[in-house]
Amino acid sequence: MKTPDPTIPVRASEALDETALTTYLRGQAPAMGNLLEIRQFPGGFSNLTYCLHTSTGAYVLRRPPFGANIKGGHDMGREYRVLSLLQGHYDKIPRPIVFCDDESVLGAPFYVMECLEGNILRPANALKMALAPAVLRQASEALVDNLVALHRLDIHHTGLAALGKPEGYVQRQVAGWIKRYYNAQTDDLQDMKTIEDWLLAHPPRAQAPAFLHNDYKYDNVVFQPDNWTHIIGVLDWEMATVGDPLMDLGATLAYWIEPTDSAFARQLNSTWLPGNLSRQEVIERYAAQSGRDLSDILFYYVFGLYKNTVIAQQIYARWKKGYTQDPRFGELIGVIRDFAAKGVGALAKGEVQ
Secondary structure (H helix, E strand, C coil), X not given: CCCCCCCEECCHHHCCCHHHHHHHHHHHCHHHCCEEEEXXXXXXXXXXXXXXXXXXXXXXXXXXXXXXXXXXXXXXXXXXXHHHHHCCCCCCCCCEEEEECCHHXXXXXXXEEECCCCECCCHHHHHHHCCCHHHHHHHHHHHHHHHHHHHCCCCCCCCHHHHCCCCCHHHHHHHHHHHHHHHHCCCCCHHHHHHHHHHHHCCCCCCCCEEECCCCCHHHEEEECCEEEEEEEECCCCCCEEECHHHHHHHHHHCCCCCCCCHHHHCCCCCCCCCCCCHHHHHHHHHHHHCCCCCCHHHHHHHHHHXXXXXXXXXXXXXXXXXXXXXXXXXXXXXXXXXXXXXXXXXXXXXXX
């Protein structure tokens, strides 16, 4: 089976106990067959992802990063629950296989899911693919349309409503991410304080609640092989919840990099390549497809920048503490400063830019 991303030998600092894992899977998921090899997906800045090659095929294992606050933003049980609730209601997900909350097996909770065969458009491989602008146009349109489809899911019929409390969601998110920032702060950035003050003073109008992915971008979707108009899977559900859907759109816009954005930003997404929709075109397409009022989109965009900055800050703080030696994490201070400055710039102009 072809995996969406190339794999590497497991990093020594992130190795799994193969004996313990083999014993566990034989008892809890015997249909997976015998474990033959473990490799690692090198991409991603949050949870660790491994490819398990077995006698029946390839599977994916997800676990929190070493040294992370497992009870915070790395809830494996929640990811597994989301995938389970979506079964039968939304077909663009990998099938969940097994969840383990016994930390004696691998030192942290983890889950295993099927490995989808397809393509992921990551910054590291996008240029090599040399996709035509017309193809990227279709891919970016498919990305937006699928986000609208997620937001149309019936949260009550699916049981997804149990994942969150929509009332007061925006206010809790603003307060919560401000707190997370200061818990992980390493540098004094005035731009972050400027954004905080503005967000607290300009709450948006209420939106009808919907199911949110909360980290929706090219990196987290799998396209059908040789067909960039059809998404076959959405990955990384660790932050999924129920709330204001424009918070989801804002996070996507914050990661929607354009050609004029910095070199740091262009390392995070492939949307700057010719043919992709612009941020303004994303807004227009989402509004047309969803029928939602986007007059407060500046708030959601700036909050998306702030939240993404905090996520980078949390990872960077773990690197500074020595919990990981991955050199990519040490470079995140540039992303943090860049995103914060972009948020302040948008506020100064009063529009998404």
